[in-house]
Amino acid sequence: NAGVTQTPKFQVLKTGQSMTLQCAQDMNHNSMYWYRQDPGMGLRLIYYSASEGTTDKGEVPNGYNVSRLNKREFSLRLESAAPSQTSVYFCASIRGADYGYTFGSGTRLTVV
Amino acid sequence: KNEVEQSPQNLTAQEGEFITINCSYSVGISALHWLQQHPGGGIVSLFMLSSGKKKHGRLIATINIQEKHSSLHITASHPRDSAVYICAVRSPGNQFYFGTGTSLTVIP
Numbered sequence: 001n002a003g004v005t006q007t008p009k010f011q012v013l014k015t016g017q018s019m020t021l022q023c024a025q026d027m028n029h030n031s032m033y034w035y036r037q038d039p040g041m042g043l044r045l046i047y048y049s050a051s052e053g054t055t056d057k058g059e060v061p062n063g064y065n066v067s068r069l070n071k072r073e074f075s076l077r078l079e080s081a082a083p084s085q086t087s088v089y090f091c092a093s094i095r096g097a098d099y100g101y102t103f104g105s106g107t108r109l110t111v112v
Numbered sequence: 113k114n115e116v117e118q119s120p121q122n123l124t125a126q127e128g129e130f131i132t133i134n135c136s137y138s139v140g141i142s143a144l145h146w147l148q149q150h151p152g153g154g155i156v157s158l159f160m161l162s163s164g165k166k167k168h169g170r171l172i173a174t175i176n177i178q179e180k181h182s183s184l185h186i187t188a189s190h191p192r193d194s195a196v197y198i199c200a201v202r203s204p205g206n207q208f209y210f211g212t213g214t215s216l217t218v219i220p
Contacts, residue, residue, distance in 0.1 A: 033208075042116070042198065042210030050206070058208075090155060100145060100157035108153075 003027070006091050006104035013081040013111045021076040021107050023091030031094045032074035034066060036087040043090065049074055081111045115139050118199050118211035125218050131186040133214045135199030138180065146173050146184050147198040149213065189218045
């Protein structure tokens with residue numbers, strides 16, 4: 001099925017541990033995004049990649065790094081997890097500026 | 113400060129009612145998106161608008177660029193419409209801003 005695939009769906013980390021959230025899309029979309037969603041707040045942009053080979057910071061990039069490995073894959077890395085990074089993370093992609101989003105199913109991350 | 117404000121925050125309706133969700137924004141935009149998030153957490157893109165009106169089934173989205181306002185209407189609401197509806201805007205500089213969502217519950 002065409003779409004955006006995120007892994008893992010759930011993860012529990014201890015403070016200071018590192019992990020990488022994986023995202024892949026098979027729709028040949030140019031732009032990909034990582035968001036976090038916290039209770040009472042709207043989706044907030046962490047990083048985005050307008051096209052293969054480029055990445056840019058969003059609203060809340062601190063504590064995260066990203067890699068646009070190829071056109072399909074855009075990964076998000078937490079180098080040293082902190083409890084403040086407990087959240088639900090969504091990856092999304094868009095074919096171009098005049099199109100709607102396609103979202104992954106989300107990763108629920110808990111940092112203890 | 114929130115660049116995107118939605119109202120109401122919560123809405124309960126009887127099945128069959130006509131529903132309106134509002135979105136106001138304070139930044140210049142090149143596009144506005146309406147998203148639907150189901151209780152399981154998945155997010156679906158409903159509409160992308162830059163002007164006028166779009167319709168898909170029982171859903172209608174309108175935008176007034178001069179007033180910086182958009183509405184999402186649901187006709188003949190159904191319990192399966194129960195979800196959180198999120199308004200998002202994209203600025204000409206490709207910044208994205210999201211509302212906190214409107215939680216809709218439709219009672220049979």
